[in-house]
Each structure stands twice: as C-alpha cells, then as structure tokens.
Amino acid sequence: MLKDKLADIGLIGLGVMGRNLALNFESRGWKVxxxxxxxxxxxxxxxxxxxxxxAKGKNIxxxxxxxxxxxxxxxxxxxxxxxxxxxxxxxxxxQLFPLLSAGDIIIDGGNSNFEDTNRRVAxxxxxxxxxxxxxxxxxxxxxxxxxxxxxxxxxxxxxIIKPILQSVAARYLDYPCCEWIGPGGSGHxxxxxxxxxxxxxxxxxxxxxxxxxxxxxxxxxxxxxxxNHWNQGKLKSYLIEITAKILRFKExxxxxxxxxxxxxxxxxxxGKWSVIAAMDLGMPMGMIAAAVFGRSISADKRLRLHASxxxxxxGTLVSFNKREFVDNVYAALYASKLISYSQGFxxxxxxxxxxxxxxxxxMIANIWRAGCIIRSVFxxxxxxxxxxxxxxxxxxxxxxxxxxxxxxxxxxxxxxxxAMDNNLPIPAFSMALNYFFGITSSSLPANLIQAQRxxxxxxxxxxxxDIRGKYFHEDWSENEEQSSFDTFDA
Numbered sequence: 171m172l173k174d175k176l177a178d179i180g181l182i183g184l185g186v187m188g189r190n191l192a193l194n195f196e197s198r199g200w201k202v203x204x205x206x207x208x209x210x211x212x213x214x215x216x217x218x219x220x221x222x223x224x225a226k227g228k229n230i231x232x233x234x235x236x237x238x239x240x241x242x243x244x245x246x247x248x249x250x251x252x253x254x255x256x257x258x259x260x261x262x263x264x265q266l267f268p269l270l271s272a273g274d275i276i277i278d279g280g281n282s283n284f285e286d287t288n289r290r291v292a293x294x295x296x297x298x299x300x301x302x303x304x305x306x307x308x309x310x311x312x313x314x315x316x317x318x319x320x321x322x323x324x325x326x327x328x329x330i331i332k333p334i335l336q337s338v339a340a341r342y343l344d345y346p347c348c349e350w351i352g353p354g355g356s357g358h359x360x361x362x363x364x365x366x367x368x369x370x371x372x373x374x375x376x377x378x379x380x381x382x383x384x385x386x387x388x389x390x391x392x393x394x395x396x397x398n399h400w401n402q403g404k405l406k407s408y409l410i411e412i413t414a415k416i417l418r419f420k421e422x423x424x425x426x427x428x429x430x431x432x433x434x435x436x437x438x439x440x441g442k443w444s445v446i447a448a449m450d451l452g453m454p455m456g457m458i459a460a461a462v463f464g465r466s467i468s469a470d471k472r473l474r475l476h477a478s479x480x481x482x483x484x485g486t487l488v489s490f491n492k493r494e495f496v497d498n499v500y501a502a503l504y505a506s507k508l509i510s511y512s513q514g515f516x517x518x519x520x521x522x523x524x525x526x527x528x529x530x531x532x533m534i535a536n537i538w539r540a541g542c543i544i545r546s547v548f549x550x551x552x553x554x555x556x557x558x559x560x561x562x563x564x565x566x567x568x569x570x571x572x573x574x575x576x577x578x579x580x581x582x583x584x585x586x587x588x589a590m591d592n593n594l595p596i597p598a599f600s601m602a603l604n605y606f607f608g609i610t611s612s613s614l615p616a617n618l619i620q621a622q623r624x625x626x627x628x629x630x631x632x633x634x635x636d637i638r639g640k641y642f643h644e645d646w647s648e649n650e651e652q653s654s655f656d657t658f659d660a
Contacts, residue, residue, distance in 0.1 A: 171251040176244040177203035177231060179334055179412050182251060184216045187306070188252035190313035191231060191279070191338070192220075198337040202230045205254065205450025207365065209277035214387050224464040227521065240269040248276040248331055255282040272298040274461045275327045279306045284355030284362060284447070291323045293353055300324035302331065305361020307542035310342065316340035318542035319348035320364070322357025322527075340541025345473060347537040352527040359447070359521055360534055366444025366458045368543050369437075370439075370510035373598040379413070381589055386492050390426045394418045396496055400467065400494075404574075405504055407546035420565050441466050444517070451520040455513050456605050457506065461596040467595075486583065490588070498588075506602035508548070508574060510564035513605070515552065532556035575606070 181192045188204075195202045204225075206216040207220055219234035225232070233239035240247065247270060251259060255257065261276055266276065276294060278301070287303035294301035301323050307319035319339050321328070328350045339348035350355040382388045382396065394417035401410045419427045441462045447453035467474070477483075515531055523530035535553035539545055549569040549649040555562050562568045566575065589596045608614065623629035630641040 177201045177242050178244060178248070178630045179203075180239060180243045180247065180249045182204065182207065183241075183252035184220055186310045186547055187253065187279075187313045190305075190310050191317075191323050193224060193228070194314055194316070194338045195334070196225070196228050200229075200332075200334060200337070200538050201244045203233060203239055204230060205233045205236060210463070217558045218641035220240065227287070228250060236265060237269055240266070245271055246300075246330060247271070248277065248334065249275065250277045250279055252306075254277050257288075258312075259290070263294070267297055270299055271302065271593060275302060275324070275331060277302045277304050277321070277327075277331065278358075279304050280353075280436065281305075281361065281365070282358050283443060284359035286305065287358045288356035291431040293523065295324055300327040300534065302318070302327050302421050303358040304335070305357050305364065307364055307538075309543065312340065312541050316347070317363075318537050318540065318545070320351050320360045320537065321348070322351035322360070325350070325353060327497045329493060333415060339537075342536065342539035344612055345536055345539070347539065347541045349533050349537055351532075352522075352529055352533070354525065354527070356525070356527045356529065359525075359527075360442050360518065360529070362440050363518055364448065364538065364544060364578050365440035365544060366448075366517075367510050367514040368409075369441035369461040369465075370458045370514075370598060371407075371446070371544055373464050374503055374506045374510070374602070375413055377589075377596045379417075381585065381594060382496065384593055384594060385588060386490050386495050388492075388496075390417045390428065400500060400503075404547065405507070408543060432471070433468055434471050435468045437462065437465050441465075444514075447521070448513075448517045451517060451524055452519045453513075453517045454605060454608075455517055455635075457510050460601040460607050464595075464597050464616055483560065495588070498585045499639055500601075500633060502577040502585035505575060505578040505582045505606070506599050507546075508565075508571055508601040510598075511548075511552065511607055512571065515565055516554075530556075543547055548649075562593070564609070567604075579606075625648050630644065 179195055180203040181188055181195070182205045184204060184206040192202050192204050197510060202219065203493045204220065216236070217234055221230065231242060233242065243249070248544060249266065251262065253259060253262065259280065262423070263276060265310040266646070278290070282303060284303070291301045291303070302321050303323050305627070306313065306317050312318070315561055316339055319335055321335060322466035336348045339346050345373040347348040351360050379393060382393060385502065388396070394414045397410055397417065401407070401414060412513065416428055421427050438521065445455055445462055453564065518529055518531055518534065521527065532553045535549045535556065539549050548570070551568070552565065555568045565571050582599070582603060585599050586596060589599070620629070620631040624631050624643055625646045630643045632638060632640065633642060
C-alpha cells in the first residue's frame with residue numbers, strides 16, 4: 171500500500187452514506203482521502219474513528235485540515251461532497267475555491283435542488299473549475315456495494331470522473347448504472363424525479379398493506395407472504411422485497427416492529443420538489459402529489475386523533491372473498507405503479523424539451539435497473555420503448571402498458587370502491603385512477619372552466635368548430651336569462 175501516493179479521489183462528509191461510499195471507492199482500487207467538516211455531536215473525531223475503525227488497513231487517508239486534504243489529491247482534483255444540501259454546499263465551495271487549481275472538479279452527491287445545481291455549475295466554471303451534480307440512489311447499502319448514479323453539469327468533467335464513478339456503481343447485467351445525464355442541474359433533476367416516483371411507490375405499497383390489514387384482517391405473516399409472492403412476478407422490485415422483510419421483523423418481546431412504529435411519515439423535500447417542478451412545467455403529477463400530501467396528513471397525528479373521535483370514521487371489518495380481494499389489490503398496486511412511472515417519465519421528457527437537456531430516457535431507465543430504490547422489472551419495457559426510433563408520446567400508449575392496464579382496470583376500480591365504502595383513505599390509488607380516466611377521456615368538463623374564465627376575466631376560449639389556436643371572447647351579459655330552480659323540471 172503506497173501511503174505516500176496522492177489520492178485518486180477525495181470525499182467530504184462522513185455520515186453513513188459518505189463512509190460507505192469511501193469504502194466502495196477503495197474496494198475498487200482507488201486511493202481515497204477523506205475529510206469531515208465537524209466532529210460528531212458526542213465530540214468524537216469522526217476522521218480518527220473512521221480511519222481506526224471501518225477504514226483500518228485500507229488505502230484511505232484521513233485529514234482534519236481542509237488544506238491538507240486538498241493537497242493530498244492528484245490533479246485534476248476530484249472532490250466528492252456527501253453533505254447536507256443547501257447553504258452548507260455553497261459555504262464549503264467558497265472554502266475550497268482558494269485551494270483548487272484550474273480544471274479541478276467538485277462533485278455534489280447530495281440531494282440538492284436542481285436549480286441550485288444550475289447556479290453552481292455556472293458559478294464554478296466562472297472560477298475556472300468544474301462542477302458536477304450527481305444524484306446517488308441506493309441508501310447506505312447501495313453506497314457500499316453499488317448505487318445508481320446520475321451525474322450532470324460540466325461536461326468536460328465526465329471523461330475524468332467516468333472511470334471512477336462507473337467502477338463503484340451498481341451493474342445491471344454488463345451495464346453500469348451510471349451514465350452522463352446532461353448539462354446544468356439535469357443529474358439532480360433526474361434524481362429528484364426518481365425520488366418523486368419513490369414517494370409514490372412507498373405510498374401505494376402502504377395503501378395496499380393497509381387495505382388488506384383493515385378490510386380482510388390479514389396477519390403480518392400473511393401480508394409478508396403476499397408481498398413475497400408478488401415479488402416473484404411483475405411487481406418484483408426492491409421496495410416490495412423489503413416490505414415483506416419489514417412485515418416479518420419481530421422485536422425481542424415477540425411483537426412485530428411495524429405495529430409499534432408511530433404512523434407519522436417524514437420527508438426531506440425531494441418529493442415536494444418533484445411536484446413543484448412538474449407544476450412549473452405544466453405537467454400532471456397528481457399521484458406523486460397525493461403521496462407527498464399523504465405524508466403531510468400523517469404528520470398531524472394530534473389533529474387526526476381528535477377528528478377521528480368527532481366523526482367516528484373508522485371502518486369495520488367486512489366479509490370479502492380473500493383471494494379475490496388480494497388479487498384486486500394487486501391490480502390496484504400494479505396499475506398505480508405504472509401510472510407513477512408514466513407520470514415521472516413524462517415530466518422528464520418535458521424538462522428535457524424545456525431546458526434543452528436532450529435527456530436519454532432509455533438510458534435513464536437502464537441506470538435505474540439496479541442499485542437504486544425504485545428498481546423494478548418493468549423498467550426494461552420503459553427502456554425499450556424510449557430506445558425505439560419513434561419515441562412514445564406517453565408510456566400509457568406503448569403496447570406493454572396498454573395491455574397491462576386493460577387487464578388491471580376492473581380489479582383496480584373494485585379496490586378503490588371497497589376502500590371508499592369502508593372509509594379507508596387511499597389517496598394515491600384513487601388519484602392514479604382519476605389520472606388514468608382523465609388522460610384516456612376524449613372530452614372533459616374543461617369547456618365550462620374556460621367559459622367561467624372568459625366570463626369573469628376575459629381569458630378567451632377556443633371553439634370546437636374552428637381551428638386550434640384561434641381564440642374568442644364573448645360578452646356574456648348580452649344573452650342572460652333569469653331562471654330559478656323552481657322552474658327546473660327535475
């Protein structure tokens with residue numbers, strides 16, 4: 171081991187993800203330098219603890235001084251930040267700039283807002299350096315054994331960092347789950363949409379679990395068997411797999427841990443950002459919005475407890491054919507999952523067009539096939555669809571999605587109706603179904619909305635008997651007739 175050799179890559183931030191990523195880099199043959207901005211809350215030195223612990227005997231050097239850390243890196247320097255998103259990134263960049271040389275590369279591996287990354291790319295390049303916003307998915311296990319990585323920003327950095335990043339990324343068959351996404355904040359945008367889809371996936375899985383638990387009284391062990399069975403087929407995915415494991419996990423006293431966890435879900439912002447970005451692009455992302463708001467409702471436990479007593483709204487156990495019921499829940503879960511991905515990829519396409527990123531959606535589907543949280547088998551079908559010369563207008567129009575939806579629709583509707591009849595909230599299942607009916611309807615009541623907008627605000631409207639793009643305004647007061655409900659023939 172050549173301790174005097176300059177490091178191939180430097181990593182700042184020794185939280186769980188940072189530590190594991192440093193170990194991953196080293197295990198692939200790279201020499202690593204690590205630095206942490208502060209000691210832990212207990213006052214211990216994180217650098218010393220890491221170097222004398224998990225990194226002991228490995229080709230990893232630790233530094234308590236930022237200048238010494240930077241000097242220990244081979245040029246062009248490659249510095250991977252695994253720190254909290256937001257102001258901390260900007261502060262650290264300002265500390266790094268005086269220590270860098272032209273062409274050095276800063277890689278932000280946190281969940282930064284893509285607009286911040288747009289700004290940081292331009293600012294860093296103005297200083298003579300390069301900046302990459304790199305989405306990293308897979309949690310602590312992925313960081314250690316192979317995450318899915320989504321780098322974008324200063325394109326000149328890619329040939330330099332490509333061998334390092336692709337060596338530590340997960341692989342699907344022979345395909346590295348790390349490819350260049352595009353300019354500016356595109357890498358962090360793609361990771362943001364990944365997380366939005368993740369929010370949706372988690373919500374619909376939770377709704378499936380809750381319906382089966384509350385309406386047909388399945389035990390945790392039976393629920394685990396259902397999810398394990400689903401994970402052998404078309405629903406095979408990381409989140410379905412771990413759900414089965416979670417449902418089986420017992421505490422030392424023999425109780426199931428999941429039953430002892432408070433029903434209050436946290437969130438860190440990427441789901442909300444996804445919905446905001448979709449709204450800015452004029453794209454419907456209602457199912458993922460329902461998942462975000464579902465977490466918000468769960469967070470107000472005090473209000474929910476009070477309102478449940480006021481309305482006495484808890485459902486009661488109903489007699490169902492359990493086999494048929496589970497099959498219908500499967501249909502609702504699978505169909506809603508397809509909706510979630512179709513909405514996510516539609517937003518990616520809209521962002522690509524609007525921001526001129528030229529995103530390769532087939533490649534993005536492929537790098538999500540392993541390592542990341544939303545990996546699932548039907549991403550193969552999405553990758554194939556976007557690889558075709560004629561790109562799909564919408565994923566619901568490709569044969570795979572079309573055929574699956576036709577077979578799932580009746581069970582999906584029955585699941586939503588059963589939940590509504592028994593006072594069970596299923597915001598994502600129902601929102602996904604409404605989106606499906608909306609996107610497949612040749613006519614909607616938006617004509618009345620346009621009439622209202624023109625009436626009170628002269629916002630104009632188009633006509634069905636004239637060409638698109640030609641707008642009209644009506645003087646609605648000229649043709650008013652007074653009427654009352656009394657004269658209406660009901």
